[in-house]
Amino acid sequence: MSMPSNQTNAPLRIQRLSSQLANQIAAGEVVERPASVVKELLENCLDAAANMIDIDVEQGGARLVRVRDNGTGIHKDDLVLALGRHATSKIATLDELGRISTLGFRGEALPSIASVSRLTLISALQDGGPAWRISCDGGSTAADPVPAAHPSGTTIEIRDLFYNTPARRRFLRTEKTEFGHLEEVVKRVALSHFDVGFQLRHNRRVVQSLKAATSDRERMERIASICGRPFMDNSVEVNDAIAGLRLWGWIGLPTFSRSQSDLQYFYVNGRIVRDKLVSHAIRQAYRDMLYHGRHPAYILNLELPVEQVDVNVHPSKHEVRFRDSRLVHDFLFRVIHTALSGVSPGDSQKSLESNAVASYQAVDHHGGDESSSLSSGAYISSRDFQRQSTIPFQVREQLSAAYTALYDARSPESVETDNTQQDIPPLGFAIAQLQGIYILAQNRDGLVIVDMHAAHERITYERLKTTFDAGGITSQPLLVPMSFDVSESEACLVEGYEDVFTTLGFELQRSGPTTVTIRSIPAVLCDSRIEELIRDVLADINTYQDSSRIRGRINEILSTMACHGSVRANRILTIPEMNALLRDMEHTERSGQCNHGRPTWTQLSMQELDRLFMRGR
Ligand code: ADP
Ligand code: MG
Numbered sequence: 001m002s003m004p005s006n007q008t009n010a011p012l013r014i015q016r017l018s019s020q021l022a023n024q025i026a027a028g029e030v031v032e033r034p035a036s037v038v039k040e041l042l043e044n045c046l047d048a049a050a051n052m053i054d055i056d057v058e059q060g061g062a063r064l065v066r067v068r069d070n071g072t073g074i075h076k077d078d079l080v081l082a083l084g085r086h087a088t089s090k091i092a093t094l095d096e097l098g099r100i101s102t103l104g105f106r107g108e109a110l111p112s113i114a115s116v117s118r119l120t121l122i123s124a125l126q127d128g129g130p131a132w133r134i135s136c137d138g139g140s141t142a143a144d145p146v147p148a149a150h151p152s153g154t155t156i157e158i159r160d161l162f163y164n165t166p167a168r169r170r171f172l173r174t175e176k177t178e179f180g181h182l183e184e185v186v187k188r189v190a191l192s193h194f195d196v197g198f199q200l201r202h203n204r205r206v207v208q209s210l211k212a213a214t215s216d217r218e219r220m221e222r223i224a225s226i227c228g229r230p231f232m233d234n235s236v237e238v239n240d241a242i243a244g245l246r247l248w249g250w251i252g253l254p255t256f257s258r259s260q261s262d263l264q265y266f267y268v269n270g271r272i273v274r275d276k277l278v279s280h281a282i283r284q285a286y287r288d289m290l291y292h293g294r295h296p297a298y299i300l301n302l303e304l305p306v307e308q309v310d311v312n313v314h315p316s317k318h319e320v321r322f323r324d325s326r327l328v329h330d331f332l333f334r335v336i337h338t339a340l341s342g343v344s345p346g347d348s349q350k351s352l353e354s355n356a357v358a359s360y361q362a363v364d365h366h367g368g369d370e371s372s373s374l375s376s377g378a379y380i381s382s383r384d385f386q387r388q389s390t391i392p393f394q395v396r397e398q399l400s401a402a403y404t405a406l407y408d409a410r411s412p413e414s415v416e417t418d419n420t421q422q423d424i425p426p427l428g429f430a431i432a433q434l435q436g437i438y439i440l441a442q443n444r445d446g447l448v449i450v451d452m453h454a455a456h457e458r459i460t461y462e463r464l465k466t467t468f469d470a471g472g473i474t475s476q477p478l479l480v481p482m483s484f485d486v487s488e489s490e491a492c493l494v495e496g497y498e499d500v501f502t503t504l505g506f507e508l509q510r511s512g513p514t515t516v517t518i519r520s521i522p523a524v525l526c527d528s529r530i531e532e533l534i535r536d537v538l539a540d541i542n543t544y545q546d547s548s549r550i551r552g553r554i555n556e557i558l559s560t561m562a563c564h565g566s567v568r569a570n571r572i573l574t575i576p577e578m579n580a581l582l583r584d585m586e587h588t589e590r591s592g593q594c595n596h597g598r599p600t601w602t603q604l605s606m607q608e609l610d611r612l613f614m615r616g617r
Contacts, residue, residue: 103317438451
C-alpha cells in the first residue's frame, strides 16, 4: 500500500468557506447560463405581482440581462438583504415551506447570480416614494442604497455573467445558442401567465412583444405567436376540474404529433415542471393514437391546493412531488383521454390515415414476450402462423443466415455451377399482398413474407445515405410551390439553415414572418407528406441547434425522411411493384432489418409449412 504524500500523516484542517465562495458553488445549481438567470428573475417579477415585464438582453445574455417589472418593489431597507444568502420575503417558517404559493422561496437566486456577475438593483415601492439603487461586483457586500430615478417596480441588471469564474464562462455556447435557450424560458413563462405582458429585446431589437392576454382570442393569439398557428388549428381545449384538481390548456391532435418532445409545456400551479408521472399519464392517454416514437404536443396547466404538492424537491425547482400521485395520474389521464376520444375523424383529415398507421403498428409490435415462450425451437403453431410476426427470433436468425448464404451463392462464380437456382432470386417472386401490410413471395425454399413498409424504409434510408455521402441529394422541383404556416422561430430557423436544407435536397425559403415556401424536394421523397416532414426536421434542428451537431444528426434526419418517404400500410402495390421492392432489398445493405432494428422479412420453408399442416414427408 502506498503512503499518502502528506509526510506527517496529519489530516488537513477544516475551514469555513467564505460566503462568497460558498455562493459561487451554489450558483452552479441555479445559474448555469443566461437562460437560468432570466428564469429566476422572471419568477421574482411574477412573485411580485407584476403584470408587465421587459427583458433586455445583449450578446445572448452573457454581456447583459436586464429585467424590469412593475411589481410591488423592494423596501429600501431590504435591498442589501435581498442579495444576502437565504434571505427571502416569501416564507418565514418551516410550516410555510409545506404550502408554497410563490415561485421562489429559497432566497438563493439573487446572491448566487450576484456572486458571478456585476449586479445592479433598482426598486421603488408603489406608494409613489423615491427609487433606490444598489450595486455589487462578484458578490461583494453592496454599499448603502443611493437615490435613483425609476417608476414603481424593480429593475435588475446583470452584466458580464461569469466574468470572475472563467471556467464557467468557457462553457457558454455561441450567442445564438444561449439566446435560443433564453428565449425558450421567456416563452415558457409567457405560456402560463397570460395576464402578464412581456417584451423581449436582443441587441436592441424586439424579438417578442406579448400584450397581456385576457380574452380567449388574445390567449389564442399568444399561443399562435409562440407555438405557431398550426398548433392552434390542430389542438383541442381542455378544462376540467374534480376534487380540488383543475386541468386546463390545449392538447394537440394525435395527427399533429412531433418527432421531438419540443412542444410540451406542463405547469403545476404556474410553475413549469418536468415530471415522470405527468408524462406517463399523458403518454397513456395518447396510447394507440400515436405512431411509435412520436411525441404529442400540449400546453397544460394543473392547479391544485398548495398543500397537495411539494415543490422543494429540486434545486432548479423543475420537479415536484404530489402528495396523492395516483389521484393526479388518474385525473390527467382521464381528462386528456376523454378529450381525445371526443375528437371525431372529421376534425382532421389525417386522423383516418393515422388510424391505419396505428393498426399497422399494432400488428407490427407483436412478438417480444411471446416469442420467448416459444423459444424452445422452431415449432410454430398455426395460431402463430396466422399472426405471422410471432415467429421465434432464433428461427428468424437462422433464416437470415440462410439468406446470406443464398445471397452469397449468387456471386458470379457460383451462378455458373448451379443453373437451377440462377433464375429464382433469393427473395423469390411476389404472389400477393396481404392486408395491405405484407408481401407474400415464393422462392425455392417456400414462402417469403416481407413487411413492406419496414423494407422500403430501409432501402430509402440506405439510398439517402449513399447519395448524401456522394455529395448531395438530387432534388426535384414541385409543379406548384407549396407554402405553409410555421411559428416565427421556426421561420427563423428556415432562414438560418437554408444551406442545410439545400444539402438535404430541399429548396425551402422563408416567405413571410410565419410562412415558408418550398419549391423543390429530394427526388426520393416525391410522394411523401412533405409538410409534416419539414415540421419534423425543424423540430430536430430546434432541439439540436448547434450546426456541428446537425452533421451528426443527419443520419437520423435521413432516417426520419426515409420513414416518411416509404410506402405506408394499406397502399395497394401491383405485382411488378412488389417484385421491384424485392429486387431492391436484395441489392441494399442491411436490408434484413428496418431502421428500428425490426426484421423486414422472414421465410417459412416448405418443411415448416408441412409441419403446420402435419403433412409428413
Ligand atoms: P426568493 O425568490 O427565493 O425569495 P431571491 O434571491 O430570488 O429569493 O430573491 C430574494 C428576495 O428579493 C425575494 O424574496 C423578494 O423579496 C425580493 N425580490 C427579488 N426580486 C424582486 C422583484 N423583482 N420584485 C420584488 N421583490 C423582489
Ligand atoms: Mg427568486
